[in-house]
Amino acid sequence: MRKLTLLIERNVLMTLIILLWLKSVIISFTTFQLPLYSWFDIMVVFINPIGIIMIMFGVSFLWRKRLSPLMLFIIYLLLLGLLYANVLYYRFYIDFVTVSVLLQLNNVGGLGPSTVELFSPLDTLLFVDVAVIGYVIFKMNRKKNHPVVPNKKRYAFTGVGLLVFTLVIALIQNPFLLQTDYDREELVKSLGLYNYQLINIANGVKSPVMKAFADEADVKEVQSYIQGKEEKDSFQEFGIAEGKNVVFISLESTQNFVINQKVNGKEITPFLNELIQDSFYFNNIYDQAAQGKTSDAEFMINTGLYPLPSGSVFVRRPNNEFQSLPHILREANGYTAAAFHGMMPHFGIETICINR
Numbered sequence: 001m002r003k004l005t006l007l008i009e010r011n012v013l014m015t016l017i018i019l020l021w022l023k024s025v026i027i028s029f030t031t032f033q034l035p036l037y038s039w040f041d042i043m044v045v046f047i048n049p050i051g052i053i054m055i056m057f058g059v060s061f062l063w064r065k066r067l068s069p070l071m072l073f074i075i076y077l078l079l080l081g082l083l084y085a086n087v088l089y090y091r092f093y094i095d096f097v098t099v100s101v102l103l104q105l106n107n108v109g110g111l112g113p114s115t116v117e118l119f120s121p122l123d124t125l126l127f128v129d130v131a132v133i134g135y136v137i138f139k140m141n142r143k144k145n146h147p148v149v150p151n152k153k154r155y156a157f158t159g160v161g162l163l164v165f166t167l168v169i170a171l172i173q174n175p176f177l178l179q180t181d182y183d184r185e186e187l188v189k190s191l192g193l194y195n196y197q198l199i200n201i202a203n204g205v206k207s208p209v210m211k212a213f214a215d216e217a218d219v220k221e222v223q224s225y226i227q228g229k230e231e232k233d234s235f236q237e238f239g240i241a242e243g244k245n246v247v248f249i250s251l252e253s254t255q256n257f258v259i260n261q262k263v264n265g266k267e268i269t270p271f272l273n274e275l276i277q278d279s280f281y282f283n284n285i286y287d288q289a290a291q292g293k294t295s296d297a298e299f300m301i302n303t304g305l306y307p308l309p310s311g312s313v314f315v316r317r318p319n320n321e322f323q324s325l326p327h328i329l330r331e332a333n334g335y336t337a338a339a340f341h342g343m344m345p346h347f348g349i350e351t352i353c354i355n356r
Contacts, residue, residue: 012069012140013150016076017053019129024049024083024193031087033094034189041189044169048192051162053079056194058159061149069140073133079194084126086193088118096184096196098310099204101291166191182309203310248301252294256283302326
């Protein structure tokens with residue numbers, strides 16, 4: 001133990017970099033379902049975390065004469081926490097955390113039991129080193145004999161060089177990579193998890209900036225597109241439900257495979273099976289819900305609009321005014337609307353009744 005402590009004290013920076021790099025690579029291969037098609041893709045996954053990890057640790061000492069072990073340890077914990085947050089999020093949603101998602105943490109109050117089920121006993125392997133590293137850092141702080149900062153220029157040049165190399169390789173392989181931010185698995189594979197987070201932050205900042213600099217020409221382009229769509233699109237059976245009540249029933253996490261299936265001789269969805277016989281039934285569709293999940297589904301049902309590619313409309317655009325179906329029917333045809341959401345104890349079903 002003493003030899004290990006001395007080794008870490010002498011090489012605390014390199015130890016933390018290697019540990020975090022190894023964990024990032026192992027998680028990329030064992031947890032994330034990245035699209036790996038060749039040995040080149042595998043090599044990229046090994047390389048892409050190193051540069052950004054070095055830069056993140058470098059923030060703590062590039063303006064100091066000596067290393068701050070405590071600051072290094074805090075950065076290590078933050079980056080490790082971000083890594084594990086993505087592990088849990090990916091297990092549930094098969095997706096990666098974005099800044100917009102982090103802003104919605106206050107909406108997960110009813111998902112406690114589901115979150116607990118995401119933990120695995122093997123997850124403890126990610127944190128077994130934290131106690132040892134913490135003990136060493138504590139001893140180093142008490143001694144107040146902190147290691148001298150390594151060659152700053154060489155360190156910064158290496159970190160930035162590896163980061164640029166990662167970006168160049170990624171763009172050579174996929175020149176349109178940064179324009180396809182919806183394909184988060186491709187971004188993580190090509191750039192690494194931490195670089196992906198930086199891209200996501202940049203896109204989050206870009207959106208309100210672009211909105212602030214929008215002018216009349218941009219508005220006219222949108223209006224022209226909408227007007228063209230209205231002139232071209234038509235629905236042959238428009239008006240066939242005039243005067244009828246409208247009922248939308250949205251079931252949380254219900255997939256098509258349960259339809260017409262039986263367990264022990266009993267139908268799983270008897271009502272839906274019967275309803276399908278006298279309905280338009282679409283059993284082969286593309287799921288358009290994005291990171292807003294349930295709120296995206298509710299948004300699309302009520303407005304007919306696509307959700308945002310990142311985050312939730314209700315969180316990122318709470319002040320926007322949308323023309324929803326209940327509103328249109330109320331204003332034009334005198335309908336009244338009522339919504340029922342079985343939040344507790346039967347979370348996951350919403351019924352919207354629009355009555356004539």
